[in-house]
Amino acid sequence: MSWGAISEMGPVSIRTSNLEQSVFDATQILGLHETRRTGGVSYLAAANVHHELAYVESDVDGLEALGVIAADGDALKDVRRRVEDEGFRVVAEKPTGEGVEDGFTFIGPEGFAFEVSLGLQKEAPTPKGFGPNRYGHFNFHPQDHFGMVKFLTKVLDFRVSDVIGTGGSKGFFLRCNTEHHGIAVLQGRGTFHHHAWEVQSVSELTKVGDRLHALGRDLLWGPVRHGAGNNIACYYQEHSGNVVELYTDIEQIYDDNREPVVWEDGEVWWNQWNDYVPEGFRALGLAPTASKYR
Known part of the structure; x- marks a missing residue:
């Protein structure tokens, strides 16, 4: 819808x-x-x-x-x-x-x-034999995140699901249908951070870790339970330098006019289980x- x-x-x-x-x-x-x-x-x-x-x-x-x-x-x-x-x-x-x-x-x-x-x-x-259900969303880090959100809502009809930080907000999660977000916008250095894929269950997140380990590679982060979107997710980096997310159990929003959830400064919106973020995680990604x- x-x-x-x-x-x-x-x-x-x-x-x-x-x-x-x-x-x-x-x-x-x-x-x-x-x-x-x-x-x-x-x-x-x-x-x-x-x-x-x-x-x-x-x-x-x-x-x-x-x-x-x-x-x-x-x-x-x-x-x-x-x-x-x-x-x-x-x-x-x-x-x-x-x-x-x-x-x-x-x-x-x-x-x-x-x-x-x-x-x-x-x-x-x-x-x-394995793989995600479908592509779900992307996350990027424009320098002017307010301007990007204005563009996404005015030109492409996206709606804001969550606001990260009060006052000088740090980011926004936006949707174009019932899924909590199709685009995440966090203030940054003007780069694309990751594309994300829905998997069937949490067990699929552990299996990608196994596949990486067999190749001598590592998960970057996760599994984690995000606050914004409520999805369980893990991340790895692919050859181009881009980050890939696999996730499951994301929030669905059926009220088109639901007011955005606002995360106060200091609230841990990125992981409900702890406040850890890998060093340098947000610096990864690709320039347009x-x-x-x-």
Whole structure:
């Protein structure tokens, strides 16, 4: 259920300096399946769609584009008009990759590229031994987080679920449907931090730890029980430098007009079990790169 122009989260596109390693991480650690590979682009998915994640072969590691799905054709046109009214630069009038019926891409605040899509191609179910149910949300750290939230609510119809910190708020969690958040915005240095995937149960979080251990790698953090969203989650870092979250048991909000939950300064919103955060965790992630569109 959604109320506005955007009904769900769309694919994330990431530039990688080692396509094979990024695909290995996505398939052998996260558990996605590769649906297509063409022109130096690997398309990957957990759900029965063309793709939820794309890795683009490049000489740099960076974020290419963040995707959202328009509710219908009229909604797509409405968002296109709002983008023009706000003065954002449209850099592609049609979908830039495969598997999408219609859409456009524009450069939003702080150089982040957003691709608004319609008609994501469905795929037949693919048998798999492990993996998430679907892609769920992303987290990024713009320098002007207030400006980013204004953009997300005004142009893309997101609603604020939680506010982190009073007075000079540090962050916001926003939703476009019943799931507690599709986007998390925390004040930072202008980078993309992680993309997140829903798994079936807590046991799946322990299994990703086992897979990492077998490869001589480690979980970055977790499992933890977040306060904002109430989800249980764990995190690891993949080849490009991006962070990947797996989560389960996230809050669902069925009251479209629910007032945001406000976390006071000093409240431990990031983990209900303790206040530990790994050193340097928030410094990880990727810078946006719009070089494709220049």
